[in-house]
Amino acid sequence: MTFFNYLRDQYRLILLWIIFVGLTSFILWLTPEVSLNIPSLLYILLIGFILLISFLGFDFNRRQKWWQQLEIDRSEFVETPKLSNARTNEEMLYQDYFNELQLDQFSLLNDVKSLANEQKDYIDSWVHEIKVPLASLNLLTELVEDDLSEKRHYQLSSNLKRIDDYVEQVLYYSRLDSFSKDYLIKSYSLKTIVQQTVRESADYFIQKNIRFQLKGEDQQVLTDEKWLHFILNQLLSNAIKYTDNGGEVTVSLSKNERGTWLSLSDTGIGIPPEDLSRIFNKGFTGNNGRNEETNSTGLGLYLAKSLTEKLGHNLYVESQLGKGTTFQLLFPHLNYYADSNEEFMLH
Secondary structure (H helix, E strand, O other): OOHHHHHHHOHHHHHHHHHHHHHHHHHHHHOOOOOOOHHHHHHHHHHHHHHHHHHHHHHHHHHHHHHHHHOOOOOOOOOOOOOOOOOOHHHHHHHHHHHHHHHHHHHHHHHHHHHHHHHHHHHHHHHHHHHHHHHHHHHHHHHOHHHOOHHHHHHHHHHHHHHHHHHHHHHHHHOOOOHHHOOOOEEEEHHHHHHHHHHHOHHHHHHOOOEEEEEOOOOEEEEOHHHHHHHHHHHHHHHHHOOOOOOEEEEEEEEEOOEEEEEEEEOOOOOOHHHHOOOOOOOOOHHHHOOOOOOOOOOHHHHHHHHHHHOOOEEEEEEEOOOEEEEEEEEEOOOOOOOOOOOOOOO
């Protein structure tokens, strides 16, 4: 609260003072026994003005110490401090209401945190439990491979892979807030991680007859292998999902003054221009995602973008409807700093 803002709040008192001084001067001027001249009138106004300013200054200084308790510095305070030292009945009313509201708020917040932790623990437990029957089903699929037609086997394998991907999405989504407790930054071979991710989706490539190319020299990047693998898997799954049979997916590795780049391009259906700015929003499926054959959850790209930012990387997208989509993942150099308002273009 500044003194100017305080004066604006006290406009009624100031207006009352002006009226009072004006009436007093007018009454004195009408009184025959009083000889009122301009210097005397100015003297009265000056004395009244000094008294008014002194009162307002003293009152502002007294109230400011109490108001400062309401100015929360979020960089220093974890919890909102309680109000104290109220002097007037009005301040006591505000103080009691604020403190009582604060206690109720923190009690509710603790309940919400407790419930969220319980849900997270349940989801983690469920994910690990469901992986056991999924692993068994994958094993059974391999055992009965000779008893099934090639088409049926691919359908069964791909559906099991989709289920496993959805389970992974649930797991990573539940861990998103606790990311800082579950990552290890090291130097990794980017080509190795890409090849591992593509190998796990080999059945999809075979089933849809999609060609894959890996271009560029291998690059070493500082990242977390597990989280980067999940990010690439989400991008690759989208590329395969929205690329027609006989299409092509290309991963290119390069480096420039900004850092190391991983570019993943497909020859798919592309993203409509009106959806392009929203594809990283949580739950957004867009026109393509509402297709019965693709049936997007709206979480894959949101998780990819969120995890990319937490790792200190950058994710960009460019697409042309009917021609394909390109995602670019930037691993900045340690000494590279970019303006947060800068809009980067694909290179």
